[in-house]
Amino acid sequence: MQASTSRIESYFCKLNGTPISTNQSMNRLAYTEDERRAHHTFSELAVSLGMTVRTDAVGNTIARLKGSDDTQPVVAIGSHLDTVRNGGQFDGTAGIVAGLEVVALFNEHRIQPHHPIELIAFASEESSRFGVATLGSKAMIGEFPIDKMSTLTDQDGVSLAEALRQCKLNPEVVEKACRSKTDIKSFFELHIEQGPELESLDVPVGIVNGIAAPTRLKLTFQGQANHTGTTSMMRRKDALVAASEMILFVEDAAKLEAINKTVATVGICEVTPASMNVIPGEVTLYVDIRSTSMVSKQRVHQQIRKKAYVIEQYRGVTCEIAVLSKEIPIVIERHIQERLQSACEEIDIHYENMPSGAGHDAMNMAKLWPTGMIFVPCKNGVSHDPTEYSTVEQIAAGTNVLITAIRREASR
Ligand SMILES: [Zn+2]
Structure with a gap:
């Protein structure tokens, strides 16, 4: 199974609303119309791949592909669609695109996984608007700052509770986004590295061994x-x-x-x-x-x-x-690291074990579920900037590792 670079390119174009470029400013702040529009586009793409889609109480968009035994815990893939102010096209979005491509590959090869697959577009990963990061995944593990919802405000004085309401979400019931341990078998996130290591080593894939x-x-x-x-x-x-x-x-x-x-x-x-x-x-x-x-x-x-x-x-x-x-650093479970390493070996792709210096939704998910993270290189290690850039070939290489690992993880 080979990820399709043309499909990957079209997913980026649709989600970002613009063709991929080496210099393109993105402004999809958490809980804004722009972020919600990207979530809506994600829903449409997921539905076109035969998935059912729901929005949870905190605004995470969750798409589900039926498993042959749909009562099994889900194998989840996720990342985020919000950006920092004047951000780039790849941070977060790359992981969503990779997830869509995994499902497209299952469909193309007429494979139904044994476990159901979920693609999760987390809400509000960046701290740019309210000063708190990874709100969507925090809610999923029951660590959403419920008591601070009316005191956390953006630069215009809009509170987090008010922002949720503007997105037709009810701040009173945010805790409903919390998932039980038995819901999910494991979670995977592909992300751009946001650092220069992989590019300077000329290695296509990083397997994260811990999150600082x-x-x-x-x-x-x-x-x-x-x-x-x-x-x-x-x-x-x-x-x-x-x-x-x-x-x-x-x-x-x-x-x-x-x-x-x-x-x-x-x-x-x-x-x-x-x-x-x-x-x-x-x-x-x-x-x-x-x-x-x-x-x-x-x-x-x-x-x-x-x-x-x-x-x-x-x-x-x-x-x-x-x-x-x-804060306590996150250690990635060894068996998940090994799952990703053997995926790399199976498809003959070089990898580097490395820590993540930045925080991610995976960091929260790892507190409750076995979690793996794949890094792909980005140009000059730049992120949170319009010049943030990875090639579709680089995203495809990481996606090939992801689909290989997910196929095994979701099999009987
Ligand atoms: Zn990110």
Whole structure:
């Protein structure tokens, strides 16, 4: 079975509403008309493939292909159709296209799987609109932030609850999107890598072995604001100079964990009073540490605490550290990784085992069901940008691995 590049191309064109191009801005924010339109197009495509389609309580669109024993738990394939502002054509959409192509291949070869197959287009995967990511898959596993629905707002002040209502969804019954453990046998997601590894190694497929999760810290350096002209260099308690040392240290601490592919970033630096003639009195840094190894993340965290103590001692400042979040990385079950590896071997395609630095719907699904993830290369590793690009041949190669794995997974 070979995925059809022309079919794949036509699915992209229909879902994105535009031909594939190397520079095309997409703006399908969560729970907007644009996102819903893509979900509607997905429904039409699924129906044309002989599937039945429903929308669940949180706006996930779920298409189902009957199994020869339709009482069996479903083998599910999914990804998302929303994008970031000024995003690309492939993030999320590639996984939906791959799922449609899997079903098209079953039809073309007149194969009815033993287990039913579901294609799931998750709602609201990106955090761009409400600041919370993967809402659709969170709802499916019962982790939707129900208590924050009226306080989470977009930049126009529209609450998440209101946005759901505008999509004809009832925020009161979101918990109905929750699925039981026995509903689903396993879940698979194909996604563009959103990084440069596969392209630089010239390997067509990545098999994800873990999904990194962030630990986020807020560091507040308190020094002494004072006149820049009258305070000698020896008498200063400059919070920004102290924080600068920490920024450099965060980079070094993460580099020492390179073997675990741990990364750490200071993404925000707030200076008070931020005036040309005042020595900075207070500086807040926000640090994001990510890894698939909790132990490695913890080491970086501890090193940062030790460094803060040292800086306090010789710079006469104080440094308060608050832990904003400490999420547990997802380990992909070995038997699912092996299922994907043997699919690659069966069709003679090279693969690389790799972690995912970014979060995905698969991360939530993995908490309840055996979950696998396939990466395909994207040009220059760029994502969340109009120049995000993969060739249809690259998507087809990943889809060939997916159909091979799904055929086995959905067989008797
Ligand atoms: Zn995505």
